[in-house]
Amino acid sequence: MAQDYHQMWTELGLDLDAHNKLLNVLEKTYNEIYLSRQKRPEGMKYFDFVMSEVHGLRIKELIDAKKLGKKIIGSFCVFVPEELILAMNGISVGLCAGAEFGFSEAEKFLPRNTCPLIKSAFGFKLSKVCPYVEACDMVAGENTCDGKKKSYEIFKNLVDNLYVIDLPQTKSEEGKNLLKKEYQKFIEKLKEISGNSLEVNNLKKAIMIVNKKRKALHRLSEMRKYDPLPISGLDALLINQIFFYDDPERFTESVNKICDELESKIKNGYGICPEGTPRILISGCPMAIPNWKIHWIVENSNAVITGEESCVGERGFQWLTDETGDSVEKLLNNIVERYFKIDCAIFTPNPSRLEHIIDMVNKYNAQGVIHYNLQFCQPYQIEGGLIETALEKNGIPVLQLNTDYSNEDVEQIKTRVEAFIERIRE
Ligand code: BJ8
Numbered sequence: 001m002a003q004d005y006h007q008m009w010t011e012l013g014l015d016l017d018a019h020n021k022l023l024n025v026l027e028k029t030y031n032e033i034y035l036s037r038q039k040r041p042e043g044m045k046y047f048d049f050v051m052s053e054v055h056g057l058r059i060k061e062l063i064d065a066k067k068l069g070k071k072i073i074g075s076f077c078v079f080v081p082e083e084l085i086l087a088m089n090g091i092s093v094g095l096c097a098g099a100e101f102g103f104s105e106a107e108k109f110l111p112r113n114t115c116p117l118i119k120s121a122f123g124f125k126l127s128k129v130c131p132y133v134e135a136c137d138m139v140a141g142e143n144t145c146d147g148k149k150k151s152y153e154i155f156k157n158l159v160d161n162l163y164v165i166d167l168p169q170t171k172s173e174e175g176k177n178l179l180k181k182e183y184q185k186f187i188e189k190l191k192e193i194s195g196n197s198l199e200v201n202n203l204k205k206a207i208m209i210v211n212k213k214r215k216a217l218h219r220l221s222e223m224r225k226y227d228p229l230p231i232s233g234l235d236a237l238l239i240n241q242i243f244f245y246d247d248p249e250r251f252t253e254s255v256n257k258i259c260d261e262l263e264s265k266i267k268n269g270y271g272i273c274p275e276g277t278p279r280i281l282i283s284g285c286p287m288a289i290p291n292w293k294i295h296w297i298v299e300n301s302n303a304v305i306t307g308e309e310s311c312v313g314e315r316g317f318q319w320l321t322d323e324t325g326d327s328v329e330k331l332l333n334n335i336v337e338r339y340f341k342i343d344c345a346i347f348t349p350n351p352s353r354l355e356h357i358i359d360m361v362n363k364y365n366a367q368g369v370i371h372y373n374l375q376f377c378q379p380y381q382i383e384g385g386l387i388e389t390a391l392e393k394n395g396i397p398v399l400q401l402n403t404d405y406s407n408e409d410v411e412q413i414k415t416r417v418e419a420f421i422e423r424i425r426e
Contacts, residue, residue: 001056008060012135015128022101022129023055026290033234033292039272041265043258044235050242054289058245059131065091066135071194074136076121077144078316078342079167081183081335086206086248087198088190093132094244095121095139098291100405102127109154115377116404117288118147125158132245133159138193140186143167144346145379163189171340171347180336187332203331207321213248214317216255221314223262224306224364227279228271230262233305234295240312241289273304278421279365283309283357283387284372285380286316291405294372297414303421306364309357310372315342318356345379353383354390361396368397368424370417375404397424 009019030051034040050058062072073085074095082092100116102123109126110119124130133139141152141164156162165182168175187198220239223230239255246254280303282294287310295305309315319341322334343353361369369391371384381402388398399420403409 001053003056003060005056005060008063009055009131012059012131013128014131014134018102018127019055019129022099022127025099025101029290029292033296034238037232037234039232040235041231041258041261043254043261044238046254046257047235047238047242050246051238051289054245055131059135061247062091062093062132062135066137071137071190072135073138073140073190074133075140075142076117076148077142078311079142079144079339079344080140080165081186081339082248083203083206083210083321083335084183084187084190084198086209087203088187088194088196089202090190090194092244093136094288095130095133095136096244096286096288097121097124097130098288098405099124101129110151113376114151115145115147115285115374117286117374117377118151120288120405122151122155122158125155137161138163138189140165144344145377147376147378161193167346169346169348171350171352176336176340179340180332183332183336183339198328200326200328200331203328204323204325207323207331207334209248209252211320211323213243213252213255214320216252216259217243217317219259220255220262221307221364223259223266226266226271227365228269228273228275228277229279229304229306230265230271231258232272232295232299233280233282233308234292234299237287237292237295237305237308237312238289240308240310240316241287243317244312245289278303278424279306279367280304280421280424281307281309281357281360281364281366281369282313282372283360283369284384285374285377286311286313287372288312293403293405293407293410294370294401294413297410297417298370298421301414301418301421303417306366307360309353309360311342311344314360315344315353315356345383350383354387357387357391358394358396361391368399368420370420371398371400373400373402375402 071090085092097120105126106119106122138161143149168178321338373381
């Protein structure tokens with residue numbers, strides 16, 4: 001890190017010893033997984049820099065923004081609309097954590113058989129190692145899976161200001177109306193904490209900013225259709241993860257810059273791997289920083305990942321919000337329309353997710369799908385069975401992986417992934 005941020009971390013109330021331990025693990029893992037790799041695009045230097053300053057410069061930016069009156073809103077789910085937060089002079093930051101840290105503390109509050117994503121959020125908070133959650137003026141939770149829904153009842157005692165958005169479970173008109181009502185309530189809450197009103201021009205501008213960010217990722221996804229692949233799945237995953245932390249306009253610019261570079265490389269036939277390398281699509285639970293386990297295993301087994309059907313991936317950014325309309329009401333309706341399309345496995349039934357996976361397999365020329373389930377995540381594990389049956393019927397090979405954030409099962413997963421790659425090569 002360029003500067004010494006200890007003073008800032010102390011003021012945020014972090015446990016400096018525990019935080020140092022986390023940063024050391026992060027740095028070591030990042031060096032091994034990313035910095036030691038060959039053939040990374042020049043444009044990845046920006047994202048490497050973001051990672052090197054993820055607890056430093058970005059946090060300082062957030063604190064400086066707070067001094068100027070901006071409110072920091074943390075969230076755990078792509079159902080929390082960034083457009084509304086930006087329009088009310090706020091900054092949205094992702095709080096999902098992808099590392100096994102503070103689990104023994106978390107297990108004092110949660111059953112052991114809780115999904116690692118939830119345990120990690122508790123672990124980071126209880127161990128006082130996450131400057132993002134400490135910098136937040138409000139944490140916006142959401143009633144999605146039972147695990148999250150119930151754990152917010154406990155989490156509200158651990159953070160100063162938790163607000164929970166209720167969510168529908170079915171894709172019905174009633175469901176859409178509920179989502180709209182909940183977003184209206186969320187707007188009222190944002191007004192209360194920010195002291196700002198919601199103006200049509202600000203909302204329109206915010207929609208455009210977030211759309212541009214998503215469009216930049218659409219452009220990056222286009223690059224992943226090519227064979228040979230011009231960017232690794234690991235690098236693309238990292239960009240998808242940084243989407244939730246970085247300043248939106250700077251992020252958009254940096255993604256477009258890397259796309260310019262990749263476009264010219266593609267013209268010259270450049271690839272990070274030989275043409276014909278087996279191509280795999282990942283589908284399932286979100287992968288928060290620093291969860292790079294499956295991508296690392298696959299891409300160290302002579303295969304590549306061409307896309308993520310995940311909220312940290314295409315499920316999170318595939319739809320744009322309609323920018324037309326001259327009233328808050330109309331623009332809010334556009335936001336509701338956009339978010340209501342998200343096909344998280346908490347919805348029942350959830351047919352569009354399967355359609356999207358098949359579409360992605362075709363679009364990105366994948367030869368097989370790894371369905372990635374976090375341990376104890378019932379919605380994705382159960383839906384994964386339905387998806388496996390349907391895809392295999394369509395001649396698309398599927399490997400289901402149930403795993404957590406530990407490295408204990410790496411060798412076992414590697415063996416299964418290698419066997420799967422052999423299968424899709426045939
Ligand atoms: S819209 S996927 S970001 S809820 S992995 S905590 S589902 S037990 S994260 Fe998600 Fe929103 Fe849905 Fe996307 Fe529960 Fe499963 Fe854990 Fe999960």
